[in-house]
Amino acid sequence: MRQRRFALLLAGRTISMFGNSFGPIAITFGVLALPGATPVTLSVVLAGHAAAQLGLMLLGGVIGDRFPRHWVLVAAETISGCAFAALAAMLLTGWAPLPLLVGAASVAGGASALLLPTLTGVIPDVVDRRHLRPANGLLRLGGNAATIGGIAVAGAAVALLGPGVAAAVDAATYFVAAALLATLRASTPAAPRTRRHVWVDLREGFREFVGRQWLWVVVGSAAFLNAGTAATFTVLGPVLAAQRLGGAIGWSVILAGYIAGMLLSVLATLRIRPVRPLRTAALVTPLLAAPLAAMGTGAPVAVASAAAFCAGAAFNVFSVLWETTLQQRVPAAVLARVTSCNYLVALSFKPVGIYLAGRAVTGMGADLATLTAGAVVLAAGLAPLASPQVRQLTDHSGAS
Structure with missing residues (x-):
């Protein structure tokens, strides 16, 4: 500051x-x-x-x-x-x-x-x-x-x-x-x-993106995480709130828990410095499924709000560690192009997740649809740990 x-x-x-x-x-x-x-x-x-x-x-x-x-x-x-x-x-x-x-x-x-x-x-x-x-x-x-x-x-x-x-x-x-x-x-x-021609720049950025296993593995996982999160906050959560969680008031309490988790977790990110940041980021992702598990199993609003607090905290910790790793590990000359590939892939499934959530609520019921989305989020978040690069990549803050 x-x-x-x-x-x-x-x-x-x-x-x-x-x-x-x-x-x-x-x-x-x-x-x-x-x-x-x-x-x-x-x-x-x-x-x-x-x-x-x-x-x-x-x-x-x-x-x-x-x-x-x-x-x-x-x-x-x-x-x-x-x-x-x-x-x-x-x-x-x-x-x-x-x-x-x-x-x-x-x-x-x-x-x-x-x-x-x-x-x-x-x-x-x-x-x-x-x-x-x-x-x-x-x-x-x-x-x-x-x-x-x-x-x-x-x-x-x-x-x-x-x-x-x-x-x-x-x-x-x-x-x-x-x-x-x-x-x-x-x-x-x-x-x-x-x-150079725009296509030359695009190809160079794409090569930098696919040439780092840790990068495309995490971004591919994030596409499913974002789809599940979008389904939660646009369809599944509001439907369950209307059915048994107190409607708009209950849903507002759950959202308040999520936002509070986002706010307070930032204070932690100012202090923590994990040796292997991507491994830490992947290990906090199960918390993103917590509100889905709580709502899908019929937990009361207070429990769902506490679960949403944990999810908000996990989202911010993941985001800060991920963005910092990108900035440390990707050459500055191609960082914007690599980041654009990151956003394109990571956001690509959001409309699909929202659409499928609506279909799933109709076909299998809101509870089972929510638990299914939670299972997808849980599996997608932990999947990058199968990559040795994700597990072993170290903090690079001291590098020149």
């Missing part, structure tokens, strides 16, 4: 995450409130965002490695601000043709594809290697706290001022974040790179 560059990065990302909490709530209620809108309308808009994010992720990695990363972040935040400003204008005026809504959402998704790979790569540019883990932990602490505060404020803003105003607040935070990040400078200037 005494390093000015990191303080600027933390401030910019925290403000952006605070505003980003408004986005899903504002868009969801704003689109549904439009004349003639249906849940199908909302799903089409959200699908536009997801499709652009996944479709442009690899290109985002190429851009993140070709240009100064803090300027790429500035561009991504600015584009997001423009997209949400357009959405806010449509919601405020009531003139919101579906193609324009989908177009604005797609632009926001494209900006996310530009930002995510570059963000992982910019951290080693602003702090030295020995500070990577606490830097990642502090960024997650700021982001988690901002998300919680943003969600709480967003609900009131949508109710009192309307979704258009909430979307406008979201747009403003992106512009503020861009202004802060524009003052950021890397600790060392980037080495000049020979400009």
